[in-house]
Amino acid sequence: MERAAVFDVDGTLVDTNHLHVVTWWEAFRQAGHHVPMHAVHRAIGLGSTDLIAHVLGEDRDGDQDSALSAAHKALYGQYFDRLPAFAHAGALLRRLHGDGRRVVLATSASGAELSALRRALDADEAITATASADDVEEGKPAPEPVEHALELAGVPAERAVFVGDTVWDMRAGRRAGVRCVALLCGGIARADLEEAGAQAVYADPAALLTGLEDSPLA
Known part of the structure; x- marks a missing residue:
């Protein structure tokens, strides 16, 4: 599966x-x-x-x-023409795609903003689908964005992991029934992310890529 x-x-x-x-x-x-x-x-x-x-x-x-x-x-x-992707963010998505995972973005961005974010990532070949603000009635911390992402991926919650950086992400993922991984690069404290439902916490995409084999994404 x-x-x-x-x-x-x-x-x-x-x-x-x-x-x-x-x-x-x-x-x-x-x-x-x-x-x-x-x-x-x-x-x-x-x-x-x-x-x-x-x-x-x-x-x-x-x-x-x-x-x-x-x-x-x-x-x-x-800032649309110069949004900075975190180091190795694109490489992380390409690695997961290469390992056979369906990579789906779940974001409150849409339209030109979403296009700018995808240009910054420069990893379109690794992205299976995107659940944007235009696709849901309620945004995070409601589970709908994550649930819609799972529908696009065609996988049940128990076969998915959600990666985010805010307590709203963690609450949305927890309510959708998926395992949650948090990154600290968004500026939210580890304790707050863990309290909201993070099962594992990493510094940034580069750290998650380095520790991928021992992460919930393994």
Whole structure:
């Protein structure tokens, strides 16, 4: 039976979390909201509406959500031509593909942003499918993005491993019934990732590639 390796992208394979923090912070500032960057960082990995609610609270003026999201998208879009993949991220995907695993991306990115991330990875030949924000009703930490990735891979949860960098990733993977591997390169503490459901933690894609044979992906 086939096996799958499902990957989050931002902060896991591509070094974009802090770009998202700064551009969301600026979008909030332009709208008159002065929020600390650490609060934004803790929300990275959520979809736009959930991120805004997490930072500003459920009692915010929801009429601003679309404008805030559009401002962030415009600010972040300035970096599309130079998004940096983490070292050996592409090599990790190619190794897993070469070993017979179906590699699927599960990301809240879509459209031009997703295309930019895939260009940064430069590993399209290793990617079986992508579950983007356009494909699901609820984003992480709901299990739907991971469940959809499993559908695209054509494998059951017990034959898959999900790799991410945030507590939202770990909670989504746990709720979908897959084993979860966390990477520290997104800037979230090991203890928080383990508490959220990570069964193994590695520094970054290069460390996971080096330790692949002893990892849950083996």
